Amino acid sequence: MAGGAIGSIEVDGYAPFLQGADAMLKAANVQPVKVDSPGVALMSLYVQGDVGAVRMAVETGVAAAGANRALPLVIANPGPGLAATLGFSSAPAAPSPAPAWSSSWLAIGAVQVEGAVAAIEATDAMVKAANVVPIKFQWIGLVWHVVCVTGEIGAVRVAVDAGVAAAQRVSPVLSCLLANPHPDLVPLLGFSPPAPSNGEVGGRRRSSLGVLETRGLAASSEGTDAMLKSARVTPVRYLRCGLAWLASMVTGEVGAVTAAIGAGSAAASRVAEVKSCVIASPSPALLSMLGIGGSNG
Amino acid sequence: MTMRSIGLVEANSYGAVVAALDAMLKAANVEMVKYDMVGGVWAAVFIAGDIGAVQAAVEAGLAVAQQLGQARGSVVANPTPEYLELYDL
Amino acid sequence: MDSADGLSNVMVSTDGNKLAPAGAGGSLRLRSGGASIGVVESMGLSPAVEALDAMLKAANVEVLRFEKLGLGWVIACIIGDVGSVTAAVEAGRAAAERLAKSGVTTAGVTKAMGGALDIVPVTSCLLASPSPAVLTLLRGAEDEQPAPSGGAIGYVETMGFAAAVQALDAMAKGAAVSFRGYSGTPPKFVLWIQGDVAAVRQALQQGAEVADRIGKALGSCLLARPHLETMENLPAKPTAAPLTSLVGGMPRHIKLLTAG
Numbered sequence: 255m256a257g258g259a260i261g262s263i264e265v266d267g268y269a270p271f272l273q274g275a276d277a278m279l280k281a282a283n284v285q286p287v288k289v290d291s292p293g294v295a296l297m298s299l300y301v302q303g304d305v306g307a308v309r310m311a312v313e314t315g316v317a318a319a320g321a322n323r324a325l326p327l328v329i330a331n332p333g334p335g336l337a338a339t340l341g342f343s344s345a346p347a348a349p350s351p352a353p354a355w356s357s358s359w360l361a362i363g364a365v366q367v368e369g370a371v372a373a374i375e376a377t378d379a380m381v382k383a384a385n386v387v388p389i390k391f392q393w394i395g396l397v398w399h400v401v402c403v404t405g406e407i408g409a410v411r412v413a414v415d416a417g418v419a420a421a422q423r424v425s426p427v428l429s430c431l432l433a434n435p436h437p438d439l440v441p442l443l444g445f446s447p448p449a450p451s452n453g454e455v456g457g458r459r460r461s462s463l464g465v466l467e468t469r470g471l472a473a474s475s476e477g478t479d480a481m482l483k484s485a486r487v488t489p490v491r492y493l494r495c496g497l498a499w500l501a502s503m504v505t506g507e508v509g510a511v512t513a514a515i516g517a518g519s520a521a522a523s524r525v526a527e528v529k530s531c532v533i534a535s536p537s538p539a540l541l542s543m544l545g546i547g548g549s550n551g
Numbered sequence: 552m553t554m555r556s557i558g559l560v561e562a563n564s565y566g567a568v569v570a571a572l573d574a575m576l577k578a579a580n581v582e583m584v585k586y587d588m589v590g591g592v593w594a595a596v597f598i599a600g601d602i603g604a605v606q607a608a609v610e611a612g613l614a615v616a617q618q619l620g621q622a623r624g625s626v627v628a629n630p631t632p633e634y635l636e637l638y639d640l
Numbered sequence: 641m642d643s644a645d646g647l648s649n650v651m652v653s654t655d656g657n658k659l660a661p662a663g664a665g666g667s668l669r670l671r672s673g674g675a676s677i678g679v680v681e682s683m684g685l686s687p688a689v690e691a692l693d694a695m696l697k698a699a700n701v702e703v704l705r706f707e708k709l710g711l712g713w714v715i716a717c718i719i720g721d722v723g724s725v726t727a728a729v730e731a732g733r734a735a736a737e738r739l740a741k742s743g744v745t746t747a748g749v750t751k752a753m754g755g756a757l758d759i760v761p762v763t764s765c766l767l768a769s770p771s772p773a774v775l776t777l778l779r780g781a782e783d784e785q786p787a788p789s790g791g792a793i794g795y796v797e798t799m800g801f802a803a804a805v806q807a808l809d810a811m812a813k814g815a816a817v818s819f820r821g822y823s824g825t826p827p828k829f830v831l832w833i834q835g836d837v838a839a840v841r842q843a844l845q846q847g848a849e850v851a852d853r854i855g856k857a858l859g860s861c862l863l864a865r866p867h868l869e870t871m872e873n874l875p876a877k878p879t880a881a882p883l884t885s886l887v888g889g890m891p892r893h894i895k896l897l898t899a900g
Contacts, residue, residue, distance in 0.1 A: 339706045569873070
């Protein structure tokens, strides 16, 4: 069967991965099959096609992602049962079309950081800096979080710069900007449609957001208990975000949130490492990406 | 139920967490609530009971777990309802 | 090129993890007639895929499990007759090491963990005649093996899945214990066994020794008279579902609090 070669690049880091994957699909006539990750910041794009095309795509992808970060894989003649084991269908299927709500996209920007606090600060900075829409806020494994935004290229560029600036004070950052992402790539990346943003939290006017990120559940428990008892704040969300890192989020009046985060940090840091932040006026887009707001009380 | 105290022991090994649970159940009159996977290789177990029992149990559990790896514990004497909801206890 | 017809008896779960079916009558027999098992475990998907390809090409073996265990670890387990599996595991391990030695797959994790874990990117094991306990681990619990008498339980924790498999085999063969449960938080794996206190103690020692040879034994613990609630809450035995669906293997009130 012609076109049965399989290739992939496996890249350490979501931002370099996007650049590599985009370059792969643009370099040669290959059909993207899936994006997969074994659980840390290693992302792979699998393609199939003629062996020559696959080889070219993989080489270009590795070069675009950075040879020190990307692992090429080309299997010219996959062994019996390999394709089925990996979940490829034997006949090349038409790639699913990009979702309708993505028709107005031009560019995609991605920022990868370590830790929920860095991710939240970056997201808030990005959506406040320019007219962009967040489409991904995801913990991709171990300590890394990824935030992606979309919009016009100028806006995305400004947003990514702002996100990087906000995050790099607290964490290592990788970022990238895809000016014209390949249409076959987008449906594979699992972007969520921008939720209708609702500036109210619990029906009240926009509240502040406090995030207490602790290393370990014991510290989180002590910190959350102290927060809830020290001021009138409402816990809204709890994220597992890394190698034993957990983030509790609370909302309330800015004074209450600040006091609560202070008390929580003090209690939690007796047990383990702590990171925290208070966002006095979180943007609605940030809240909706975090799943806060709407009818939550 | 809202007057019960909550205790937890977390360790960097599931085996240690179960061994700690065993020690906690034997040390005092507490009830196991649930396990939780914290992330990476850390795991935890929550117990509930009277404050004295929970404190004794967490001490015993930590003693066992710390021999088997790294471990930490926490005792919350009077958890607010929001706390219980946040951690789904 | 694609032997679609030869795969009619293989299940594919929705996320691409692959499991071979239980044979009729509870024994695992394939077209090839063998029942030896080989496992190649690697950090990163590409080394595992390359290993699997090499194994499938090297000899007449079939895929038993190809699964992402989490945190970057992927296992490729194959089954076949002992000669084929031996050749395949050699080829698979070499292929995986070729890719893994560039360090791309381990660099990020090593840095994030601050060198806390000594990450060996590729490990493998080969069981010429695996005990039923190992088949349960890799293929899922079938008929309940009669549990030996004895209420003591114990666990062995290993660094590496291949080490866990080999340790379980040694424990099940070396003493009168039964395989009670499995928990996996890669790269650490915990295997629970049950039996008489003396049997469990002996088995734990053997298991730790064997694990040390392949990966690393991280510790073990014997609970001579476990509390009733502890017994009720031991991790479950694997089923045909992907190992990660056991969520670390813990039975009660599992709640994964995930982001996004």
